[in-house]
Amino acid sequence: MRLLACFAAVVAYVWQEQSEYSFPQIQFAVFIFGIGVWSASLCLFLRGPSRIQPPEAIAGTLRFIGRHTLEIYAIQLAGSELLVKLVPDLAPDRKTALLALLRPNGSNVPPAVQTQRRCCVKIIGMSIRDPEKNFKVLWETFNKRYPFFQLRNVNWKKQHDTYRSRVTSKTSDDELFEIFCQMLDPLNDGHVELKAKASAHRKKRYFNPEKQPRFRQEFTTREIKQLFKTTEKTLVDNCFGRPAATEAWMLRYCRSQKFGYIRILELEGVSKRRLTAALDKIARDFRDLKGIIIDIRDNPGGEDSIAIAIINRFCDRKRVAFHRKTKIGPGKDDFTPLKTWYLEPQGDVQFTRPIVLLTCDSVFSGGEAFALAIKELPHVTIIGDHTNGIFSYQLEKRLPNGWEYCLSYQVYLSADMVCYEGKGVPVDIKLLNKKTDIENGIDPLISRALKVLKSKNAGPANKTRDRRIRDD
Numbered sequence: 275m276r277l278l279a280c281f282a283a284v285v286a287y288v289w290q291e292q293s294e295y296s297f298p299q300i301q302f303a304v305f306i307f308g309i310g311v312w313s314a315s316l317c318l319f320l321r322g323p324s325r326i327q328p329p330e331a332i333a334g335t336l337r338f339i340g341r342h343t344l345e346i347y348a349i350q351l352a353g354s355e356l357l358v359k360l361v362p363d364l365a366p367d368r369k370t371a372l373l374a375l376l377r378p379n380g381s382n383v384p385p386a387v388q389t390q391r392r393c394c395v396k397i398i399g400m401s402i403r404d405p406e407k408n409f410k411v412l413w414e415t416f417n418k419r420y421p422f423f424q425l426r427n428v429n430w431k432k433q434h435d436t437y438r439s440r441v442t443s444k445t446s447d448d449e450l451f452e453i454f455c456q457m458l459d460p461l462n463d464g465h466v467e468l469k470a471k472a473s474a475h476r477k478k479r480y481f482n483p484e485k486q487p488r489f490r491q492e493f494t495t496r497e498i499k500q501l502f503k504t505t506e507k508t509l510v511d512n513c514f515g516r517p518a519a520t521e522a523w524m525l526r527y528c529r530s531q532k533f534g535y536i537r538i539l540e541l542e543g544v545s546k547r548r549l550t551a552a553l554d555k556i557a558r559d560f561r562d563l564k565g566i567i568i569d570i571r572d573n574p575g576g577e578d579s580i581a582i583a584i585i586n587r588f589c590d591r592k593r594v595a596f597h598r599k600t601k602i603g604p605g606k607d608d609f610t611p612l613k614t615w616y617l618e619p620q621g622d623v624q625f626t627r628p629i630v631l632l633t634c635d636s637v638f639s640g641g642e643a644f645a646l647a648i649k650e651l652p653h654v655t656i657i658g659d660h661t662n663g664i665f666s667y668q669l670e671k672r673l674p675n676g677w678e679y680c681l682s683y684q685v686y687l688s689a690d691m692v693c694y695e696g697k698g699v700p701v702d703i704k705l706l707n708k709k710t711d712i713e714n715g716i717d718p719l720i721s722r723a724l725k726v727l728k729s730k731n732a733g734p735a736n737k738t739r740d741r742r743i744r745d746d
C-alpha cells in the first residue's frame with residue numbers, strides 16, 4: 275500500500291510540475307529520475323525510536339501523519355487538481371504570482387487579503403484572473419512605455435475603445451488572449467510578445483505581431499544552414515580557408531592572401547576576456563590584408579556594448595556611433611535625456627582599410643545597432659538588404675494573471691539623428707539572396723563583396739566614402 279501511494283504521489287507531482295513549468299526534454303528526464311530516487315529512498319527508509327518524544331496528547335496524531343505522509347500528499351494533490359478542474363478561476367497561473375499576492379506589505383495585495391486571510395482563495399482568484407484588470411494593465415503599460423505608435427500608424431486610444439468593450443468579468447482566458455492578439459497585431463513589431471504558459475486547464479500560447487521578414491520567407495531554417503554552407507563554398511572557391519572558431523563562440527573567421535571574412539552569429543553570451551582574446555587573434559591574422567568582409571546576415575542581436583567593442587577594432591578615430599532615449603511616460607515627449615554612444619579605436623592594431631558589411635532583413639536588435647554604428651566609418655560599404663527595423667532592447671513585464679509580455683521602449687537614432695525604426699539600416703548596394711543561390715552553389719553577396727574590395731584596392735587609395743554605390 276505504501277509503495278502504491280508513493281507511486282501515485284510521484285505521478286501526480288511530476289504531472290503537475292510539467293504542466294506548470296514545461297520543462298525541456300532533458301531537464302524533465304533528470305527531474306523524473308531525481309524524484310524517483312528520492313521517493314524510493316523514502317519508502318526504504320527505516321529508523322528507530324527518537325529520544326525526543328511529543329506529548330502523549332498529540333503523539334497519536336503525529337504518528338498517523340508520519341505513517342501516512344505519502345497518502346495524505348497524494349490525496350492533497352488529487353484534490354487540488356480536481357478543484358482546479360471544477361473551478362478553474364481559483365488556479366493561479368504561476369507560483370510566483372501567488373506568493374506576490376500573499377506578501378503582507380505588497381503594493382498589489384488587496385486590503386482584504388491582509389485582514390481576512392480566510393477569504394484569500396477567493397480574493398486571489400479575482401485579483402489574478404480578472405480580465406478587465408489585466409486589459410487595463412496591458413493597455414496602460416503600452417500607452418506609457420511604447421514609443422512607436424505614430425511611426426507604426428497605430429491609434430492606441432482607438433485600439434482601447436475598440437477592444438475594451440469586448441472584455442467583461444466573464445471573458446475566458448482564451449478569449450482574452452485572442453483580444454490581446456488582435457489589439458497588438460497592427461504594431462508589426464518583433465519585440466512585442468505575449469506569452470501564456472501552460473497550466474492544468476490551459477495550453478501554452480505565444481503571440482508576436484511581426485510579419486515574416488523576406489529572408490525568412492525565402493529560406494526555411496534548414497535552408498539558411500545550407501545557404502551559409504554555400505557561403506563557405508564560395509569563400510573556399512576564392513582561395514579562402516574554411517571559417518574557423520575563436521575563443522568567442524559567436525565569431526568565425528577565415529582569410530585568403532589578400533582578404534578576410536568574419537561572421538558574427540550573435541552579439542551576446544560571451545565574456546569580455548574571451549571576446550578580447552578572439553579580437554586580438556583576428557587583428558594579428560588580418561594585419562596585412564587589403565580588405566575584410568563582415569557578415570551579420572541572420573543575426574538575432576544582443577548587447578550594444580559587444581557591438582561597439584567589435585567595431586572599435588575597425589575604427590580610425592573617435593566618432594559618434596548612435597544615440598538612444600527611453601520612453602518613460604504617456605506624453606509625446608516623455609523620454610529620458612538622449613544618451614550618446616561612441617566608437618573609439620581599441621587594441622594594438624585597428625583595421626581601417628576597406629570593409630564590406632553583409633546584411634539582410636533578418637538582422638535584428640543589437641545586430642542593427644552594429645550596422646547603425648559601423649556605417650559611420652568612411653571605409654565601410656553595406657551590401658545586401660536593409661536590417662529589420664527593431665532596435666530597442668525589450669522591456670519585460672508580467673500581467674496580474676501571470677502572463678508575460680514584452681515591448682520595445684527605446685528609440686535609436688543615427689549619428690546624424692535619423693531614426694530607422696520600422697525601416698532598418700539602409701544598404702549601399704542592394705542584393706538579395708535567393709533559393710537558387712543554394713542550387714547554383716554560389717553566394718552572390720560574397721562574390722559582390724570581393725568585387726567591391728578589389729575595386730577599392732585597384733586604383734589610388736580611397737579611404738572615404740564620397741558617394742553611395744547603387745545597384746538598381
